[in-house]
Amino acid sequence: MKKNFDMFDQFPDLSEEAKRAFEAELDVISVDKGGLLEQEGQVCNHLYFITEGSARSFYTRDNKDITVSFSLEGEFLTAMHSFISRKPSYENLEAMEKTKVGRIKYESLLKLFEKHHDLERAYRLILEQYYITLEEQLIFTKFKSARDRYLDLMEYRPKIIQRASVGQIASYLDMSIETLSRIRARI
Amino acid sequence: MKKNFDMFDQFPDLSEEAKRAFEAELDVISVDKGGLLEQEGQVCNHLYFITEGSARSFYTRDNKDITVSFSLEGEFLTAMHSFISRKPSYENLEAMEKTKVGRIKYESLLKLFEKHHDLERAYRLILEQYYITLEEQLIFTKFKSARDRYLDLMEYRPKIIQRASVGQIASYLDMSIETLSRIRARI
DNA sequence: ATTATCTTTTGAGAAAAGTCAATTAATCAG
DNA sequence: CTGATTAATTGACTTTTCTCAAAAGATAAT
Structure with a gap:
């Protein structure tokens, strides 16, 4: 059976046993x-x-739904803060369309780490990627105008603009729905 | 010789050999x-x-110096983005006063991971802590006014206010020096 | 001490983005 | 299909914070 997205592609050094x-x-x-x-x-x-x-991924604040991140095919996904800390999550993970995922339990993962050192390393790489994405997002948000944040999203993750609603995109880009709407009108 | 801060305190499960x-x-x-x-x-x-x-940690943008994080005694520190990705850093790490650090090379750390599985785990925990701090900072910044960001810093990390300059604190809290100055005047 | 330099404070006006309200467009259930 | 509900756009006005400019205060070097 052919898969379009293979999660192991990102980890060429994994042993067959670990996989x-x-x-x-x-x-x-x-x-x-x-x-x-x-x-x-x-x-x-x-x-x-x-x-x-x-x-x-989104959370709720003052009855508003704030999108934290978008994930597409071929990407790993979790509520990392909770997954790491083992505390209740403030995030919800929601399918934006009919979606198929593979998932592994936290406990199973920890058990696998005991036998397969290279899996713990692969997990570390996922964690590192999560970290880098977050840091880039922080810096990215800090210096750009609402308009430039939207243009960047269009350039780097155009699929998101196709799949997400205005409200989801606006909260992700940290601006009001109205501001995003005005930006789109004036492009 | 007594040490005030022992980095292993955070990792009680580390084996003596690993330490x-x-x-x-x-x-x-x-x-x-x-x-x-x-x-x-x-x-x-x-x-x-x-x-x-x-x-x-700070970086330079339009000739301005922007503080990304503060670190005190007993804390781990690195330019994580670069340390992880092995790409040139956009950050500088600067001592804010006469400072003593222990440091380990990236390569040495990787070598230690081969022999000491538990060290790789400890490193993962440091990385996770870095991630959580960053995520909390992102959420924290997103919803608070300039004034509340400052009040939070006062409450949770008062030592930083004592040791850092207004300019450093202002850029860290993502506001202008003038705004911070006005906030301090009206407390 | 005294000048020079750098940092902090204060004021005034400008800009970016937010809120509230009304209208139009899109989506969904029956 | 069609009315009902939800989402998106547009307009008017407000708010927050920024920028520029000037003054006051601190720090350092001679």
Whole structure:
């Protein structure tokens, strides 16, 4: 069976045993549009890999829904803060369309680390990638106008603009819906 | 010899061998106020632990110096983005006063990981802590007014207000020097 | 001490983005 | 298909914070 997205592509040094052991712990899940993979208030127990579709992470503040990140096919996804700290998550993970994911439990992952040193390293790389993305986002937000943040998103992640709503994009880019709407009108 | 800050306190599960092996690779360095531990444009090759003093990370933009983080005694420190990615750093690490650090080379750390699985785990925990701090900073910045960001810093990290200049604090809190000055006047 | 330099404070006006309100467009359920 | 609900756009006005400029205060060197 051919897969479009192979999570191991990013980890060419993984041993075959490690890959097999990891795959044995994977659950494959299908979620409809709007379905939640993880909910705020609960400890996030899974690391996901998206094989089809897309998802976003968001939290709620003053009854508003604030998007933290978008994830597309071929990307790993979790509520990292909770997954790491084992504390209840403030994030929800939601499918933005019909989406297929592979997921592994936190406990299974830790167990695998005991036997497969190289899996712990691969996990470290995922964590590092998460860190870099976050740091770049922080710097990126800090120096750009609302308009430039939108133009950057268009340039670097155009698929997101196609798949996400104005409200989701606006909160992700840290601006009001109205501001985003005006920016789009004047491009 | 008594140490005020022991970096292993945070890692009670580390084996004695791992601690010894790690310590054997540590260099102890002393830096005067204003001295640079790492410079922008170069790959950051060290993970630091501050035993005395304090440091900050900053970068330069439009000839302005923007503080990214402050670190005090008992904390680990590096230009994480560069340390992880092995690309030139955009950050400088600067001692804010006479400061003593222990540091270990990136390569030494990787070598230690081969023999000491538990050290790789400890490093993962440092990385996770870095991630959490960054994520909290991102959320924290997003929802608070300039005034509340300052009040939060006063509450949670008062030592920083004592040791850093207005300019450093202002850029860290993402506001102009003038705004910070006005906030301080009206407390 | 005294000048020079750098930092901090204060004031006034400008700009970016936000809020509230009204209208138009899109989506969804029956 | 069609009314109902939700999402997006547009306009008017407000707010926050920034920038520029000048004054006051601190620090350092001679």
